[in-house]
Amino acid sequence: MAVSGRRLDPTLLVRLAVAVQLVVGLVGIAFWQWNRAQDPETPEPNLEIGLIASLPAGIDTAYPVALERARRWRDDARLLSASQQVDWPLGDGAPDPVTVIPSGGWLNYVFVSQWRHPLGTWETVSLSLTVERSGGAIILGEPLTWTDEPAISAPALANYPVSTTAAIVAAEAVAGTEFRRGCPTVRHTTRVGLLGGSSGPEWLVTYLDDRPGLTGEPNDLEIRIDVRSGQVLTVVDRSLPCDDAT
DSSP states (O other): OOOOOOOOOHHHHHHHHHHHHHHHHHHHHHHHHHHHHHSOOOOSOSEEOSOOOSSSOOTTTSHHHHHHHHHHHOTTOEEEEEEEEEEOOTTOOOOSSOOOOOSOEEEEEEEEEEEEOTTSOEEEEEEEEEEETTTOOEEEOOOEEESSOOOOOSOOOOOOSSOHHHHHHHHIIIIIHHHHHHSTTTOOEEEEEEEEETTEEEEEEEEEOSSOOGGGOOOEEEEEEETTTOOEEEEEEOOOOGGGOO
């Protein structure tokens, strides 16, 4: 005896498929919105002007503003690195000794934060923040994810007795002015960073030479300055003679 089975209405199958797709779509949208809320996106606006009162800015004087801006991105943001670049005019005719530092150049900060991925794992993300020294414009970069948590080894930026400006003036007096003016077409950039020395934090003032060094060696002048006393600690000249400049 044959038993006849009931056939499902094709329109019902279509309705079920549509309903499943709708549910999956709603779940996907909800997950995307939740993930977007958790994701360490670039903070808005990514360009701001007028937050830094003391201009031209230095990595020390602008740091409180930079830190506050980074913590509007992630409230646990910590400084990973900071550097300052000073651009000297090619026709530098300032009288000796040099006591006024040019306003051209940039400050670069990198902040890191711990971020919980939607899948539950913790990751380290970083945000770069660039400041235009003369006008104080703040430009925010895109957050980057690190495969390994970076080690924070540099001392914390603070209101040290010797500012970056004072450190550059000291470096100019001991060797920097002579170095730059020896061949100004290739020596017009100075960078400042903070290092941890054996006796405490030090400003590292580096005068760059555009020409590559021999066999991969640096082609620059490095001067270390004590952040508390302003004493010149070391002077290391690894530059090529100016006669070789093109």
